[in-house]
Amino acid sequence: MSSVTAIRPVHKPWLVFTARAVVVLQALGIVFLLTSIWTTVAIAVLFVVTVSVVRALSRASQQMDTIFEEELS
Numbered sequence: 001m002s003s004v005t006a007i008r009p010v011h012k013p014w015l016v017f018t019a020r021a022v023v024v025l026q027a028l029g030i031v032f033l034l035t036s037i038w039t040t041v042a043i044a045v046l047f048v049v050t051v052s053v054v055r056a057l058s059r060a061s062q063q064m065d066t067i068f069e070e071e072l073s
Contacts, residue, residue, distance in 0.1 A: 024047065028043065028044055031043055
């Protein structure tokens with residue numbers, strides 16, 4: 001084991017997902033307490049759409065990188 005691999009943190013996918021879910025739910029709870037239910041629903045839908053678009057664009061970017069790497073090599 002080198003010193004580089006020794007300092008790399010180990011990420012557990014379920015732990016990262018749970019932490020993100022808690023933060024999002026707490027933020028939506030605060031929005032709900034300060035506004036109406038319809039505003040909270042609109043913000044939640046906007047958040048889901050934004051996350052979906054970002055994930056789709058990052059997957060497309062990775063796919064384009066792979067295609068360029070194969071074609072230009």
